[in-house]
Amino acid sequence: MKIRKLACAMGMASWAVFASGAYAQTPPPADFTQLISQASLPLGVGPNGLSGAGASVLGQAVAGSQYVLIGESHMSREIPAFTTQVCRLMAPTGLTAMAIETGPEAARAVGSMMRSPDREARIADFARRHPDAIAFFNGRDEGQMAADCAAAAGPDLQLWGLDQEFLGASGHLLEEMLKSNPGPIARAAIEGLAAQDRETTAAALESGSPGDLFLFDVTQEALDQAGAAIARDGGERARYLFGLLTETHAIYHASQSRSGDPNGRRARLMKRTLAAHLAENPKARLLMKFGAWHVYKSLNPLDQRDIGAFVAERAEGEGVTALHVMVLGAKGTEGSYAGVGRAATAQPFDVTEDEGPDWRKDVLLMRPADVSPDDWILIDLRRLRAGGLASAPSEWRNLALGYDIAILAPTLTATTVLGAIDESNPE
Incomplete structure (x- = not known):
């Protein structure tokens, strides 16, 4: 399981x-x-x-x-x-x-x-x-x-x-990013991730499996693209929160793949x-x-x-x-x-x-x-x-x-x- x-x-x-x-x-x-x-x-x-x-x-x-x-x-x-x-x-x-x-x-x-x-x-x-x-x-x-x-x-x-942050923290982090009033480029990227998070959270609640959550569903490519947008006009608070999100993602993926200490x-x-x-x-x-x-x-x-x-x-x-x-x-x-x-x-x-x-x-x-x-x-x-x-x-x-x-x-x-x-x- x-x-x-x-x-x-x-x-x-x-x-x-x-x-x-x-x-x-x-x-x-x-x-x-x-x-x-x-x-x-x-x-x-x-x-x-x-x-x-x-x-x-x-x-x-x-x-x-x-x-x-x-x-x-x-x-x-x-x-x-x-x-x-x-x-x-x-x-x-x-x-x-x-x-x-x-x-x-x-x-x-x-x-x-x-x-x-x-x-x-x-x-x-x-x-x-x-x-x-x-x-x-x-x-x-x-x-x-x-x-x-x-x-x-x-x-x-x-x-x-x-x-x-914990397994299901992505929704809260993305919500806080949007509250920080990012610029239009960053906002569009964050809203896209937030939509994906809502879908994956619903699936995880149905199955009970943390493997269905956003942190295990999102691709590195999608995070990299969003990171570039947030770096452009996201603002300090959004960049900080996105850093928490990506570090959490990296730790859980390294554990899942048993690589990367x-x-x-x-x-x-x-x-x-x-x-x-x-x-x-x-x-x-x-x-x-x-x-x-x-x-x-x-x-x-x-x-x-x-x-x-x-x-x-x-x-x-x-x-x-x-x-x-x-x-x-x-x-x-x-x-x-x-x-x-x-x-x-x-x-x-x-x-x-x-x-x-x-x-x-x-x-x-x-x-x-x-x-x-x-x-x-x-x-x-x-x-x-x-x-x-x-x-x-x-x-x-x-x-x-x-x-x-x-x-x-x-x-x-x-x-x-x-x-x-x-x-x-x-x-």
């Missing part, structure tokens, strides 16, 4: 199965097991804040950091709620922006709605008019997190989208976009939330230096601290992409059923009997690094080199998306 072929490009692959492999888990050596136990603390996560010994460790680490990066598994209810509590820790001492794994224009749209009392209705309406134009932040819990963080941080909080191109785009924001806000304090592979401070599992490595190096050069926090779940359900305009499906997972090595299974095996089953577990990876990683299994070594703190939620629950087609009543 086309949906499956595009899973990597969309960044929708579930982290619930990221550790599956062909060999069984073997326990860490006894000396390293002792280090893990010493570095593990219970963490209570609730609507009124964080509690337990882990809350003190996390609070101190957050307080001393200019950049706080959360690497997650996507589309749950619990991780956005946790992120809200981190935002509330940061807000009293200043928070410039939340940087997120969605496109700049999608983030701008969400940012314009996140403080509105009818936020969910407005996001749902946007999602119906522009299916699949927003990655992740059409999720009900992501939107609530953005609203709660904005309330805590105040009216100046910005939302920075660093990624490429799409993951690396995507990472470089995010770095450029963040660098541009920081050039305008040189002392910015940031909360960042991305998929876990993006946030490694070292080479990630794709052997790439992604946005997390970029921030780690920048922070070192600035003489400030970047805190990298991985947050995953032990079991439950996570939302999974189900097609254009469709509601997310709830995919069950249980880390104990995976065959491959996974740090989460070690944490579960070592969970103290007196810790509440509702408590999360925080592992201070900085203590593991200080104690030495010579005896660490490879999964723990990679984790401790890539992150400062790992947090395991006992259960995750799939979020729901706003503006999805109700297939029982499409009208």
Whole structure:
């Protein structure tokens, strides 16, 4: 199916199965097991804040950091709620922006709605008019997190989208180009693309396949011709938006054809976009939330230096601290992409059923009997690094080199998306 072929490009692959492999888990050596136990603390996560010994460790680490990066598994209810509590820790001492794994224009749209009392209705309406134009932040819990963080941080909080735009963003981008009052040559070219977008969007809504959307239907020749027209009299705003469109098109096509290093191109785009924001806000304090592979401070599992490595190096050069926090779940359900305009499906997972090595299974095996089953577990990876990683299994070594703190939620629950087609009543 086309949906499956595009899973990597969309960044929708579930982290619930990221550790599956062909060999069984073997326990860490006894000396390293002792280090893990010493570095593990219970963490209570609730609507009124964080509690337990882990809350003190996390609070101190957050307080001393200019950049706080959360690497997650996507589309749950619990991780956005946790992120809200981190935002509330940061807000009293200043928070410039939340940087997120969605496109700049999608983030701008969400940012314009996140403080509105009818936020969910407005996001749902946007999602119906522009299916699949927003990655992740059409999720009900992501939107609530953005609203709660904005309330805590105040009216100046910005939302920075660093990624490429999402699969169905072309209609919104073309609409915004026309709103920018381009000249007649550019307008004719944009209107031609917009007509094609309306046709392809209707087809994609009918089939559910993202492969039917404009970004996979339009030819490079058509984009080149439109680009030449927009360069003539489109104006600065239209040229900027068209640049977002063509870069998004290039990334998805490279992923679809498995050529041209799409993951690396995507990472470089995010770095450029963040660098541009920081050039305008040189002392910015940031909360960042991305998929876990993006946030490694070292080479990630794709052997790439992604946005997390970029921030780690920048922070070192600035003489400030970047805190990298991985947050995953032990079991439950996570939302999974189900097609254009469709509601997310709830995919069950249980880390104990995976065959491959996974740090989460070690944490579960070592969970103290007196810790509440509702408590999360925080592992201070900085203590593991200080104690030495010579005896660490490879999964723990990679984790401790890539992150400062790992947090395991006992259960995750799939979020729901706003503006999805109700297939029982499409009208």
